[in-house]
Amino acid sequence: MATEGFRPLDEKYLVEYIKATPALYLKLGEKLDDLQIKEVGDGNLNFVYIVVSSKGSVVIKQALPYIRGMGESWPMTKERAYFEALALKENGQLCPAHVPEVYHFDRNMSVIGMRYLEPPHIILRKGLIAGIEYPLLAEHMSEYMARTLFFTSLLYLSTTEHKRSVAEFCGNVELCRLTEQVVFSDPYRESEYNRWTSPYLDPDAKAVREDDALKLEVAELKSMFCERAQALIHGDLHTGSVMVTRDSTQIIDPEFAFYGPMGFDIGAFLGNLILAFFAQDGQANEANDRKLYKEWILRTTEETWNLFKQKFIAVWDEHKDGHGDAYLPSIYNKPELQHLAQERYMINLFHDALGFGAAKMIRRIVGVAHVEDFESIKDARKRSDCERRALKFAKLLLKKRRQFQSITEVVSAVRQLHGQMVE
Amino acid sequence: MATEGFRPLDEKYLVEYIKATPALYLKLGEKLDDLQIKEVGDGNLNFVYIVVSSKGSVVIKQALPYIRGMGESWPMTKERAYFEALALKENGQLCPAHVPEVYHFDRNMSVIGMRYLEPPHIILRKGLIAGIEYPLLAEHMSEYMARTLFFTSLLYLSTTEHKRSVAEFCGNVELCRLTEQVVFSDPYRESEYNRWTSPYLDPDAKAVREDDALKLEVAELKSMFCERAQALIHGDLHTGSVMVTRDSTQIIDPEFAFYGPMGFDIGAFLGNLILAFFAQDGQANEANDRKLYKEWILRTTEETWNLFKQKFIAVWDEHKDGHGDAYLPSIYNKPELQHLAQERYMINLFHDALGFGAAKMIRRIVGVAHVEDFESIKDARKRSDCERRALKFAKLLLKKRRQFQSITEVVSAVRQLHGQMVE
Numbered sequence: 001m002a003t004e005g006f007r008p009l010d011e012k013y014l015v016e017y018i019k020a021t022p023a024l025y026l027k028l029g030e031k032l033d034d035l036q037i038k039e040v041g042d043g044n045l046n047f048v049y050i051v052v053s054s055k056g057s058v059v060i061k062q063a064l065p066y067i068r069g070m071g072e073s074w075p076m077t078k079e080r081a082y083f084e085a086l087a088l089k090e091n092g093q094l095c096p097a098h099v100p101e102v103y104h105f106d107r108n109m110s111v112i113g114m115r116y117l118e119p120p121h122i123i124l125r126k127g128l129i130a131g132i133e134y135p136l137l138a139e140h141m142s143e144y145m146a147r148t149l150f151f152t153s154l155l156y157l158s159t160t161e162h163k164r165s166v167a168e169f170c171g172n173v174e175l176c177r178l179t180e181q182v183v184f185s186d187p188y189r190e191s192e193y194n195r196w197t198s199p200y201l202d203p204d205a206k207a208v209r210e211d212d213a214l215k216l217e218v219a220e221l222k223s224m225f226c227e228r229a230q231a232l233i234h235g236d237l238h239t240g241s242v243m244v245t246r247d248s249t250q251i252i253d254p255e256f257a258f259y260g261p262m263g264f265d266i267g268a269f270l271g272n273l274i275l276a277f278f279a280q281d282g283q284a285n286e287a288n289d290r291k292l293y294k295e296w297i298l299r300t301t302e303e304t305w306n307l308f309k310q311k312f313i314a315v316w317d318e319h320k321d322g323h324g325d326a327y328l329p330s331i332y333n334k335p336e337l338q339h340l341a342q343e344r345y346m347i348n349l350f351h352d353a354l355g356f357g358a359a360k361m362i363r364r365i366v367g368v369a370h371v372e373d374f375e376s377i378k379d380a381r382k383r384s385d386c387e388r389r390a391l392k393f394a395k396l397l398l399k400k401r402r403q404f405q406s407i408t409e410v411v412s413a414v415r416q417l418h419g420q421m422v423e
Numbered sequence: 424m425a426t427e428g429f430r431p432l433d434e435k436y437l438v439e440y441i442k443a444t445p446a447l448y449l450k451l452g453e454k455l456d457d458l459q460i461k462e463v464g465d466g467n468l469n470f471v472y473i474v475v476s477s478k479g480s481v482v483i484k485q486a487l488p489y490i491r492g493m494g495e496s497w498p499m500t501k502e503r504a505y506f507e508a509l510a511l512k513e514n515g516q517l518c519p520a521h522v523p524e525v526y527h528f529d530r531n532m533s534v535i536g537m538r539y540l541e542p543p544h545i546i547l548r549k550g551l552i553a554g555i556e557y558p559l560l561a562e563h564m565s566e567y568m569a570r571t572l573f574f575t576s577l578l579y580l581s582t583t584e585h586k587r588s589v590a591e592f593c594g595n596v597e598l599c600r601l602t603e604q605v606v607f608s609d610p611y612r613e614s615e616y617n618r619w620t621s622p623y624l625d626p627d628a629k630a631v632r633e634d635d636a637l638k639l640e641v642a643e644l645k646s647m648f649c650e651r652a653q654a655l656i657h658g659d660l661h662t663g664s665v666m667v668t669r670d671s672t673q674i675i676d677p678e679f680a681f682y683g684p685m686g687f688d689i690g691a692f693l694g695n696l697i698l699a700f701f702a703q704d705g706q707a708n709e710a711n712d713r714k715l716y717k718e719w720i721l722r723t724t725e726e727t728w729n730l731f732k733q734k735f736i737a738v739w740d741e742h743k744d745g746h747g748d749a750y751l752p753s754i755y756n757k758p759e760l761q762h763l764a765q766e767r768y769m770i771n772l773f774h775d776a777l778g779f780g781a782a783k784m785i786r787r788i789v790g791v792a793h794v795e796d797f798e799s800i801k802d803a804r805k806r807s808d809c810e811r812r813a814l815k816f817a818k819l820l821l822k823k824r825r826q827f828q829s830i831t832e833v834v835s836a837v838r839q840l841h842g843q844m845v846e
């Protein structure tokens with residue numbers, strides 16, 4: 001496993017490493033005798049060290065050649081750090097307000113040094129569990145998605161630029177394979193990794209594994225995920241990959257980045273908001289029934305898509321005479337035709353997003369990796385009730401996604417299903 | 424041969440080159456004093472030399488760093504020879520009966536040495552113009568397409584293998600760009616390269632450039648062409664890329680090969696058969712009204728798709744428990760579900776093929792590169808009548824392709840439109 005130049009960081013070696021790396025020690029001031037170091041990697045894939053001095057701070061993230069939570073039993077290339085750094089830099093250029101700055105990357109060590117997102121930044125998912133409203137969340141997320149997706153698609157890039165990047169990110173195949181397995185495969189078959197709130201959801205998990213119509217839809221989504229290099233996507237854009245304060249929204253952890261379908265990112269985010277909605281009944285207590293908060297989540301879901309669409313079309317309009325190879329201005333040469341083309345593009349993207357969002361919801365309930373939104377509900381029966389509603393909605397969404405013409409209809413369907421099931 | 428750099432071949436240098444290259448001179452016998460050399464490149468991209476000795480024969484194909492017919496004014500990477508050789512070898516392994524063997528490849532010189540397809544092999548397009556029936560054509564072409572497309576798709580390959588090949592063929596981007604321009608762009612806008620049978624088709628060409636519904640469909644096909652790495656496709660599978668005798672069918676010239684949508688190959692072939700059909704009225708004379716031959720073309724069109732579907736499903740069934748990542752047997756675990764998945768896959772592929780086939784027909788009538796089927800009709804009015812019928816059918820097919828459920832329906836629509844328009 002030991003590759004030349006690679007060595008897992010511990011606190012002592014970390015200090016040596018920083019002292020030898022100008023891009024890092026310059027952020028922390030010349031004197032490095034007062035460093036405070038905290039390892040905070042709560043994911044399964046990496047070490048994450050927060051390093052604070054009296055002069056500054058950095059985060060040091062190191063990818064390990066296996067999935068951390070599973071010990072060394074599930075090997076996973078540490079080259080993912082290369083693609084994470086590449087995506088952070090690319091997205092940082094496209095949307096600097098919402099992507100932490102990268103100070104340093106060391107390919108041999110699989111180490112990224114980047115901006116420390118200081119308190120009160122917390123993981124969005126934790127904020128959603130705590131019932132905190134983020135008034136700018138939809139605005140920021142839609143901005144991030146519109147810019148990172150548009151500017152890495154053929155709407156903006158030439159075929160030459162696009163294929164060059166596609167080829168490079170094909171190298172991140174191991175992470176793509178992991179997604180394929182845990183999102184598109186395992187939930188739909190017996191797998192040692194699957195788990196769910198047993199025994200309550202035993203019949204529900206079985207029903208997923210026996211739902212032919214669902215499996216046919218999932219096959220199409222999986223093919224799209226594997227084959228369609230539409231844009232540079234984050235690849236794991238759930239609410240755990242976003243850090244927030246009331247005023248700031250920062251997207252982190254793009255180690256699954258590759259050229260894939262845009263709808264996978266948009267769906268991941270929307271789907272996780274809807275999961276957060278269905279989890280609220282488990283978080284409600286006598287002090288706070290979460291009714292207003294649930295409405296805020298649904299409003300944010302709606303606004304995220306609507307603002308995304310608006311911003312995406314705005315950058316498209318702005319760059320329609322650029323060098324993007326998809327819609328040449330000499331062909332789509334009238335405002336009404338341009339408008340029709342955009343509407344068609346957006347409705348297809350909307351349906352993709354709903355499909356992927358639904359698949360991401362399902363896998364969080366009956367697959368290997370669950371979400372804290374539900375896991376934090378200690379009463380298993382109550383948790384399973386919440387999960388069952390979310391699962392039922394996700395199955396509906398996956399199968400009927402093409403019947404929805406607007407996000408408002410989707411949100412209405414959430415409300416309707418929730419209303420029926422909590423009676 | 425240790426060639427430092429590139430040098431265009433002439434007859435004299437060709438002989439030297441062969442003498443220095445064992446893989447070539449061994450095919451021709453040791454004595455090389457009786458070589459007969461003929462340059463036959465009738466395409467626009469390459470030199471093609473047929474070299475025959477008393478002991479054997481080879482074809483030497485050299486890519487030039489520009490499109491030959493346009494002089495040195497339209498540069499085009501000679502690296503395409505690398506991708507052509509790669510595709511010939513890959514397809515040769517998958518379907519040796521229908522792909523000429525490669526003896527030699529020289530990347531610096533962009534030279535491929537391969538089997539000479541000896542007389543009576545002729546270009547299929549010329550056979551179709553001459554009214555010759557090829558009883559095994561549908562059988563052979565369906566075999567070639569089923570095998571080369573299936574075995575390079577995720578139905579057979581793992582994601583790891585697939586992404587590695589996708590990345591490599593991303594390098595053939597210049598040829599992809601050429602297709603994008605001449606198939607998906609130029610016919611739908613004013614372009615100095617476009618031509619058509621003027622003045623007869625002036626209004627028809629203009630109508631194409633002003634047909635918004637057509638442009639919206641073409642945009643979706645172009646996106647699919649650029650984004651969807653479904654399988655290693657030939658990329659230029661018209662009837663000029665096929666050499667035939669009564670018993671033999673050989674697919675040549677895959678310099679446009681890359682990972683793209685399967686339907687592009689299937690459509691290219693079917694679309695060019697339909698072009699050949701519509702050209703027959705121009706080839707008819709008092710000795711031969713071509714009525715029976717037109718029926719043979721339509722039957723061959725029908726059989727090609729039907730046999731393709733049958734063969735493709737057969738190899739899928741045969742390898743359904745293999746390591747292909749698309750449809751895992753643990754999920755698609757019942758014969759009826761497997762069958763449903765296949766039917767859905769095939770109908771989507773069918774609609775893709777019809778769309779691409781239609782686009783390939785249109786571009787041959789109002790775009791830069793025409794087909795000899797029509798060009799050989801000397802009477803311009805008669806030619807334009809044939810072309811107009813083909814164009815009308817192609818527009819219908821492009822817009823309504825999703826309404827066709829079988830190739831029989833498509834062939835009926837050809838007959839019906841032809842019947843109406845020749846009245």
